[in-house]
Amino acid sequence: MDISIAILIIGFAALFAAFLLLVIGLVYSEMMNSDIPCGVANRGKLHIVHGLFVGIAIVGRILERLGICQQVSFIRWFRAQFLTRINPVPPGLRVKDLGFSQVPVRVYESTVATDGLRRGLMYFHGGGWVTGNLDTADEVCRQIAKETETTVVSVGYRLAPEHRYPAQLDDCDAATCHFLSVAEAEFGVDPRRVAVGGDSTGANLAAALCQRLAKKQDGHLPSPCAQVLIYPALQMADFNLPSYQQNHAVPILFRGRVAFYFLQYLNGDMSICQDVLEGNHVPTELKPCYHEWLSPSNLPEACLARGYTKLPAAEYSGELYHKIKSGLEPEVSPLLAEDDVIRMSPPTFILTCEYDVLRDDGIIYRRRLMDLGVDVTWHHVADGFHGIINFINQGWLSFPSAPRVVDSVVDFVKTL
Template sequence: MDMGSAILIIGFAALVAAFLLLVIGLVYSELMNSDVPRGVANSWKLHMVHGLFVGIAVAGRILERLGICHQVTVTRWLTACLLTHSSPDSTGLRVNNRKFSEVPVRIYEPFTACDNLRRGLVYFHGGGWVLGCIDTADEVCRHIARKTETTVVSVGYRLAPEHRYPAQLDDCETATCHFLSVAEAEFRVDSSRVAVGGDSVGANLAAALCQRLARREDGHLPSPCAQVLIYPPLQMADFNLPSYQQNHAVPILFRGRMAFYFLQYLNGDMSVCQDVLEGNHVPSELRPRFQEWLSPSNLPPECLAGGYSEQPTPEYDGEVYHAIKSGLEPEVSPLLADDAIIQKTPPTFILTCEHDVLRDDGILYRKRLLDLGKDVTWQHVMDGFHGVLSFFDQGWLTFSSAGRVMDSVVDYIRTL
């Protein structure tokens, strides 16, 4: 080996070492800012998972700065690798990839004999409208289909930042309506027993879709028979609810990150993120109505036991409002819909986790539904955290609370 080659090898090794040290340093710094509560089961594992996700994000950011590839591309690919089984178990299922009116879907049909038409579930994955795909929801959908003998349709809706609101909701509507129109003829599914649901932003899309369909009510297709909402984000009017304060630094969803995802969904304008977190985007004339629905007094007393500090009235900024005003509309914030629309929505299953910034969104939506006489089933996982369902049956990444979340979902779907 000549001197020039040796210098190149040494230089490359030094560059790799510097890259790794930078990633490790940034990950360590991020971990020091996180807070894993004692009440979380397998807390050491959550620390590890958080470190993996931070490492993926940091590596993507560095590669983007170097002009090698886009951060979102790296994050999506590595996250999918982490949460996707290389050899999924298809026992008892027929699994097919198709397109419903150009929207990619994966259909899980049980093999078991059934004299009557089956029930159906249209499922929307989570991931902040930016991450996630049919593959990352694969294990969840397989398990639901197998254990409940339900035909499950998983929807691969378009993602931000390439596509903004309402593209994601439009795709979910398109796929759902297509399935409802062919359910009996093609899949032996009773179209009057088709529910919609999802986890995290997938639950947001399910709730928003039920309200959109309730507004139209054209009568050509049956409405969803239920909505299955697993730790849903349901409003972007108040990021200072007790659960946002108590769990602001609990992995894997920090308070600031939820505002980031909402903004990515809407338009990608991150310059207003801090204003949104402080509430400067809500017009004074809307605050009394929103306060009626979002007041911490509407929460069970135990939700306040972890601490809550009432914030001073935010200073309204009209420019910020106009930048994100669609985020206060019900199709982005279903919790802020009028009574008349919520009254038309189907029976609801809501699952919340104690250590989740979105805990109170689900609980407050439950109260609105109950106040209107709607049928609501609520499950609360005391040792759960946001995104825990993604770690169901994931080998060494599996969390015990993920199994309880899944059991609750399965038990509810069996009742439909």
């Protein structure tokens, strides 16, 4: 072997080893900042999954700084290639990729014969409006469609940072209205029995869409018959609720990442992330109203059992508010809608997880809905963490709690 080639190989090996050590060190440092309480199901596996996700993010960050590719592009690619398992379509189910008003959708239809029209469900995946796609929601949609004989339409809405608000909500709106207009003729679905739902930021889109459709109801299309909200992100006015304090470092969703995702959705300005977390963006005149809606007194006593500290009032910044004021509008923060709007909400299913920063968003929204006369079904996963529903039938990434989460959704959908 030529000595120059040998030196080159040794040099590349040394660089790779240094790169690997750097990544391992950064992953270890990040994992030391996590806190997985004893009550979380399968804590050991969650530690491993968290380390893997952190490693992917760190490699993506390094590649972006080297000018090779954007971090978000690498994360999407890696998860699609190595962490998203597409199982064979089971008997009794038909799956088709289509386009509704130029929005990519995946339709799941039961092949079991039925005498009448079926029910339908529009499903919006989670992922912080930044990641996620039709494949990441595939197994969940299959399970719901197969177990309930419901026609499920999964929506592949556009993502940030390439597309900002309201692109994601507009896509969900367009796909839903298209389906409602053709449900009976093309899919044998009763348009009056079509619900909307999703997980995490997908649940945010579902809640926002229900409010939007209720306000613009013109009689041409029926409103959704229900909304299915799986650990929903519903407001960006208060990141210091008890669940944010108690679960701030519980994987898979840290407190700081919630603000990060909201900002990616709105404008991508990460320089204001800490100020938003502290609440400096909330106008003084709106604080009394928000406090009434978001007060920890609206939570069950059990939600305060792991501790809560009332923080000093944040210092309002008008400049900050004007940068993200759309984030306090109901289409981004459905929990902050006026009573007259929330009162028009359809029957609602809300699922929350104890070890999730978004736990209190869902529980407080439940309280607001119930106080305004809306029928609510609530399912709380005592040992659950954010994102758990996506770990169903994913091989070594599966968590035993995930099927229980899907089963609770299935039980509700069967009542529609």
